[in-house]
Amino acid sequence: MANAVGVIFSNVHDENIxxxxxxxxxxxxxxxxRYRLIDFTLSNFVNxxxxxxxxxxxxxxxxxxxxxxxxxxxxLARKDGGIILLPPYSDETxxxxxxxxxxxxxxxxxxxxRNEEYVVISDCDGIxxxxxxxxxxxxxxxxADITMVYHEEDLPTDSNYFMTLxxxxxxxxxGIKINPRxxxxxxxxxxxxxxxxxxxxxxxxxxxxxxxxxxxFGKDILTKNVDTLKIYGYPFGGYYAGIxxxxxxxxxxxxxxxxxxxxxxxxxxxxxxKVRDSAPSKYSDDAIVKNSLISDGCVIEGTxxxxxxxxxxxxxxxxxxxxxxxxxxxxxxxxxxxDSVITDKNVVIRDRRHLAGCAExxxxxxxxxxx
Numbered sequence: 001m002a003n004a005v006g007v008i009f010s011n012v013h014d015e016n017i018x019x020x021x022x023x024x025x026x027x028x029x030x031x032x033x034r035y036r037l038i039d040f041t042l043s044n045f046v047n048x049x050x051x052x053x054x055x056x057x058x059x060x061x062x063x064x065x066x067x068x069x070x071x072x073x074x075x076l077a078r079k080d081g082g083i084i085l086l087p088p089y090s091d092e093t094x095x096x097x098x099x100x101x102x103x104x105x106x107x108x109x110x111x112x113x114r115n116e117e118y119v120v121i122s123d124c125d126g127i128x129x130x131x132x133x134x135x136x137x138x139x140x141x142x143x144a145d146i147t148m149v150y151h152e153e154d155l156p157t158d159s160n161y162f163m164t165l166x167x168x169x170x171x172x173x174x175g176i177k178i179n180p181r182x183x184x185x186x187x188x189x190x191x192x193x194x195x196x197x198x199x200x201x202x203x204x205x206x207x208x209x210x211x212x213x214x215x216x217f218g219k220d221i222l223t224k225n226v227d228t229l230k231i232y233g234y235p236f237g238g239y240y241a242g243i244x245x246x247x248x249x250x251x252x253x254x255x256x257x258x259x260x261x262x263x264x265x266x267x268x269x270x271x272x273x274k275v276r277d278s279a280p281s282k283y284s285d286d287a288i289v290k291n292s293l294i295s296d297g298c299v300i301e302g303t304x305x306x307x308x309x310x311x312x313x314x315x316x317x318x319x320x321x322x323x324x325x326x327x328x329x330x331x332x333x334x335x336x337x338x339d340s341v342i343t344d345k346n347v348v349i350r351d352r353r354h355l356a357g358c359a360e361x362x363x364x365x366x367x368x369x370x371x
Contacts, residue, residue: 004118004136005199006045007107010038011058011088012100012193013125015160019246019364020344025057027124028064029243030327030345032256033295033308036067037124037243039273046074047269048132050120052081054110056103058088058096067274074272086110101217104206111203119202123193127241127252129265130194135234139196142171144232146222149194151240152187155180158245163191163218167233176223176231189233192240239264250342250362253308253325257291278311286317302332316351323359341365 010027020029027038038055045053053076057064071083086107088096097103111119118139120132130149139147150165166175167189180188205221214220222231239261241252255261265271278296283289288303297312302319309315310327316334324341326332333351340357344367349355353371357363365371 003116004050004120004132004196005111005114005116006050006053007119007121008038008041008053008055009100009103009121009123010055010061010064012123013159013161013243014060016125016158016244017246017249019342019366020249021060023060023367024063025059025061025124026243027055028061028067029249030310031127031249031253033293033310035271035273036064037127038064038067039271040127040129041122041124042074042076043269043271044122044128044130044132045120046076046272048136050132051076051078052084052114052116054084054086054107056086056088056107058103061085069274073274084110099215099217101206101209101215101220104202104217105210108203108206111199114199116199119197119199121195121197125243126192126194127243127265128192128236128238129269129271130236130238132194135194135196138171138234139232142232143230145197145201145230147196147232147234148173149192149234149236150189151192151236153190153240153242154185155182155188156190156242156244158248159242161218163222164188165191165233171232171234173226173231173233176218176226178218178223189235190242192236192242246342246362246364247360250325250340251359254306254323254359256293256308257306276311284317287315302334302336310345325362344368347371 010025014021014026028036031037070077076082097106156162164177164180165173168174243249281294281298284301287300290305292304292307294309295311298309300315301317302315305322307321308325312329313326314331318334319332319336321338324338326343328345330343330347332349335352336349337354341355341363343365346368347365348370355363
C-alpha cells in the first residue's frame with residue numbers, strides 16, 4: 001500500500017447538512033461522541049498502509065486544521081508525505097473550485113510530484129470501516145482503469161447528488177445513473193464515493209477533460225465513457241452509514257447505541273482521532289444513565305437515556321435528557337427536559353426548559369446558542 005496516495009475531499013456534500021457545516025467542513029462534523037467524520041476515512045487509509053494523504057479544502061476549514069494538527073494522532077506526522085492540506089485554488093485562477101473536476105485540476109501539481117502508482121479518492125460523507133488494501137488488490141486483479149466502491153441499499157431520498165451502478169457478472173460497470181428516482185423502495189448499488197485509479201491515468205483524463213471544456217467528473221467522464229473505460233465495481237458488504245441530511249445524521253448516530261454496530265465499526269481495526277487529556281466523567285449520586293455513549297470530562301447530575309454526550313457536557317440536577325446528541329462543552333441546566341434534540345458545540349440550555357423533536361425531525365440548536 002506504499003504504492004498509493006490518498007486524496008480526501010473535505011467540503012464536498014456540505015450542502016447535505018447545512019445545520020452542522022455552517023461553520024465547518026463536512027470532514028470536521030463531530031460524530032459518535034469523540035470523532036469527526038474525516039477520522040473514519042483517514043483511519044481506513046492508515047490501516048491499509050497509505051501514509052501520504054492530500055486533503056482538498058475549500059472554505060470553513062479552520063476547525064479541520066485544528067483537529068488534524070500535525071497528523072500525529074493518525075501516525076501521519078512524517079518528513080515525507082503525511083497529511084498535506086491542498087488549497088482550493090489552481091495555479092491559473094484565484095477563484096475556488098466549483099465542482100469536483102475543477103478541484104482535481106487544481107491538485108494536478110500535487111499528483112505530478114508524487115511517485116505512487118495509484119490514487120485512492122474518497123469523500124467524508126460515509127461512516128464505514130473499509131479495507132482499502134483489499135480494494136487495491138481487486139483493482140489490480142481486474143486490470144481496471146477505475147474501481148468504484150458501492151453498497152447495496154435503498155435509494156437515498158435526501159441526497160442532492162448520488163450515483164447507482166449496474167455491474168455485470170464479472171463486476172464490470174455497464175451502467176451509471178445519477179440521482180435516479182423510484183416510487184417503490186428497492187435495493188440499489190449506490191456508489192459510496194470511494195474510487196481507485198492509476199495516478200498517471202487520472203492526470204491524463206483530467207487534462208483531457210480540461211482541454212475539451214468538460215465540467216463534471218461524474219456526467220462527462222464516468223457516465224459517458226462507461227463503455228470505453230474499464231470501470232469495475234467493488235461490493236462493500238459491511239456496515240455503511242451515509243450522511244445525507246440532519247435526519248440521517250441523527251438516525252445513524254443513534255445506531256451507535258447498538259452494540260453490534262459498534263463492534264462492526266470499531267472492533268477489528270482502530271478508528272483514530274485527536275487525543276485529548278480530559279478528566280474522567282463524573283456522576284452524582286442521583287445520576288441515572290441508560291444505554292448511552294458518554295465521553296470524557298462530562299458531569300452528570302440528572303437522567304440520561306439513549307443519548308450521545310460529547311466531551312465536557314454538563315447535565316444539571318433533575319434534568320431528563322432522552323434520545324439526544326449533546327456536543328462538546330454544552331451545558332444543560334437544572335430541571336430541563338430534552339427529547340430528540342441535537343445541540344452543536346458550546347450550547348447553553350437554561351433551567352426548566354422543555355424541548356422536543358422526533359426521530360424524523362430532531363430539534364437542532366446551533367453552535368454557541370443560549371436557549
